[in-house]
Amino acid sequence: MEIIKTHNLTKKFDKLTAVDNVSFSVKKGEIFGFLGPNGAGKTTTIKMLTTLLNPTGGSAEVAGFNIIKQRDMVRQNIGVVFQEPALDIELTGKENLEYHARMYGLSKNKRESRIKDVLQLVDLENKKKVFVKKYSGGMKRRLEIARGLMHYPKVLFLDEPTLGLDSQTRRAIWSYIKKMNMEEGTTIFLTTHYMEEADFLCDRVGIIDYGKILIMDSTLNLKNSVGNDVITLSSQDNEKLAEKLKKEPWIKNIKQYDSFLTLGVEKGEEKIPVIIEIGQSHNIRIKSISVRKPTLDDVFLHFTGRTIRDQENVNPLNNIPRGFRNRGR
Amino acid sequence: MITAELQAIYVMWLRQMKRFMRSKSRIIAAIVQPLFFLVILGGGFSTAELPGVDGNYIYYIAPGIIAMAILFSSMFTGISVLWDKQFGFMQEVLVAPISRFSIVIGRTLGGATTALIQGFMILFIAIALGTPIMGSMGILLTLVFMILIAFTAVGFGLILASRMNDFQGFQIIMNLIIFPLFFLSSAIFPIASNPNLPEIVVKISYINPLFYMVDGLRGSLTGANNLVDPMVNLGIVLIICVIMLSLGSFMFSKSEA
Numbered sequence: 001m002e003i004i005k006t007h008n009l010t011k012k013f014d015k016l017t018a019v020d021n022v023s024f025s026v027k028k029g030e031i032f033g034f035l036g037p038n039g040a041g042k043t044t045t046i047k048m049l050t051t052l053l054n055p056t057g058g059s060a061e062v063a064g065f066n067i068i069k070q071r072d073m074v075r076q077n078i079g080v081v082f083q084e085p086a087l088d089i090e091l092t093g094k095e096n097l098e099y100h101a102r103m104y105g106l107s108k109n110k111r112e113s114r115i116k117d118v119l120q121l122v123d124l125e126n127k128k129k130v131f132v133k134k135y136s137g138g139m140k141r142r143l144e145i146a147r148g149l150m151h152y153p154k155v156l157f158l159d160e161p162t163l164g165l166d167s168q169t170r171r172a173i174w175s176y177i178k179k180m181n182m183e184e185g186t187t188i189f190l191t192t193h194y195m196e197e198a199d200f201l202c203d204r205v206g207i208i209d210y211g212k213i214l215i216m217d218s219t220l221n222l223k224n225s226v227g228n229d230v231i232t233l234s235s236q237d238n239e240k241l242a243e244k245l246k247k248e249p250w251i252k253n254i255k256q257y258d259s260f261l262t263l264g265v266e267k268g269e270e271k272i273p274v275i276i277e278i279g280q281s282h283n284i285r286i287k288s289i290s291v292r293k294p295t296l297d298d299v300f301l302h303f304t305g306r307t308i309r310d311q312e313n314v315n316p317l318n319n320i321p322r323g324f325r326n327r328g329r
Numbered sequence: 330m331i332t333a334e335l336q337a338i339y340v341m342w343l344r345q346m347k348r349f350m351r352s353k354s355r356i357i358a359a360i361v362q363p364l365f366f367l368v369i370l371g372g373g374f375s376t377a378e379l380p381g382v383d384g385n386y387i388y389y390i391a392p393g394i395i396a397m398a399i400l401f402s403s404m405f406t407g408i409s410v411l412w413d414k415q416f417g418f419m420q421e422v423l424v425a426p427i428s429r430f431s432i433v434i435g436r437t438l439g440g441a442t443t444a445l446i447q448g449f450m451i452l453f454i455a456i457a458l459g460t461p462i463m464g465s466m467g468i469l470l471t472l473v474f475m476i477l478i479a480f481t482a483v484g485f486g487l488i489l490a491s492r493m494n495d496f497q498g499f500q501i502i503m504n505l506i507i508f509p510l511f512f513l514s515s516a517i518f519p520i521a522s523n524p525n526l527p528e529i530v531v532k533i534s535y536i537n538p539l540f541y542m543v544d545g546l547r548g549s550l551t552g553a554n555n556l557v558d559p560m561v562n563l564g565i566v567l568i569i570c571v572i573m574l575s576l577g578s579f580m581f582s583k584s585e586a
Contacts (some may be wrong), residue, residue: 050424074428087419090348102340103425105333147421 001028003063003187004049010057011044018209019045019048021058025190026155026204031181035296037295041211043083046159049189050080053211064155076104079148083159085140089133095126095144096132097150104151121183122176132152138169145176149184156180158190162197174200174228188307195296199261205296207303219296226294226302227252227264229273234260235287241284245275248321255302337427341435342442345406348367349443359447363398367391367455369516383521383553389454392547396478396539400450403479404507406440407486407577408499415495429582437574439551440486441479441565448475463552470549470559474566478542481570487577491584521556541565
């Protein structure tokens, strides 16, 4: 069953098209991720799906309700954890949850037991009476995840759930996300620009860049599309070497970048001597060569021609004032 | 559905109350500043002869200071929507399945309640200092004025908050609009009967909404030194209140997170 379905969803801000004719669907119970650099249109998509922004074109359904015509029904059925913390820091953790529960119309008994449940899920029970302003970044994020779950949402949206957290906390958050997906059967839609996050959490991933989905598949298939193993090498003359290697039938795909080549192959470690031989026979000295299992980074590189880090350095949105940049995300 | 909306209004109200009760510095500042005006300014001028002021100056200034306390406090709550925007809490509220209308009502009630608490504190202090009261009807009418002032100011704060994106604009509005209006409201000294002020200033003071609030409060509380009949004031203030509040809620409901 499809719980999120979009059809040519589009959002334009003046001249900038943040989300460009995006169509995809998310199945009930899965963890689906949007992977892309900052400014790719991830947050804008989430804001449209959570009824905070109106699309300028196309349509979408969340939990069976139209995001424009049935806003309140959509809101009732979703939980959202925003990129920036959205807690009242002057209140305690428990109070934040209580207020949320009241706004979603939970009865008093249900409220109490549910608060206990979700606090247990994110291990914040002993901090519930502490003011949120005294929480660490990771605790705030956990509290927000707990709050997002309070009203038994069918879909939970997580916008960059581990942005700005240290790696230890990030792993903890990951395990909470997995846990709630397993225990509560909540469908999860998340955005991230961390490869390892999408790799670890998601059943399926859509790679998004400049407001368009480039490819969408299971993480396994995406990685396989690059090859079982990835060989990265650099040599004196990458261009000539690439030309020679292209003739070899065992190379699934070959891509040439500024200073290196990547090859998708089977049984990579056996191919290293072969490649060196080919190089020597054409008098091309190979400077470095390595073999590894493909990551989503390779997938991103494969489909966009850039690594995510490259992209961030030349992100054109960096020059735009902050207020606009947030909208463009 | 209706119970859910009522719950939401209650939550918004409760949140403001809790925040107010917990921020001791805010409560102290809210009382101390008007108290200075009342005791030091009022005390200093208490025996001074001012054209248009009958009796002790403290009794003249008391209604003005009560109005000021309510005004600034409610405007602050209206503006505090900006805090919620900046700290992201607004998104949490906007994504909840409750109408924008309930959000505005809850916020307005919360802001008005905290402002009225401060107003009452000043009122009690003023009475303790010997401000004469116009009987029970006068007190009742005073309450009505205080409530109307609170709602009007929250509405104005909401308008500002929907138009502004940061706090820099707030300071400018305070200095360029609120303080001049306050000084031209006859809260601190009578304008109309003052021979030293140019005619134009007197005229402007009559199109100043604050004038009718302060004058109404003065007329109903002490029954002295007011220029306009309190009931006429009441009518004018009521109209201003409805306009401000509806405009404020409308603009708030249009604003995006």
